[in-house]
Amino acid sequence: MATQKNNYPELTIEELQSMVAEQRAQLQQMRISHGLKLLDQPSAMKATRREIARMLTAITARSNKSGK
DSSP states (O other): OOOOOOOGGGSOHHHHHHHHHHHHHHHHHHHHHHHTTOOSOTHHHHHHHHHHHHHHHHHHHHHHHHHO
């Protein structure tokens, strides 16, 4: 499995938080579509959840770093 390079270290915490909110809204829409059997790729939900986790990890690491 190839890993992707993300640009999270270059973003501010506020930008990351707004991206998390957007991804969560997108995930909610995916869940609705999946429930109605309209989602073509259910694996996209898994990828979105993981992307949210990566963003939250970057936020936590940055806030822990600035707090010390």
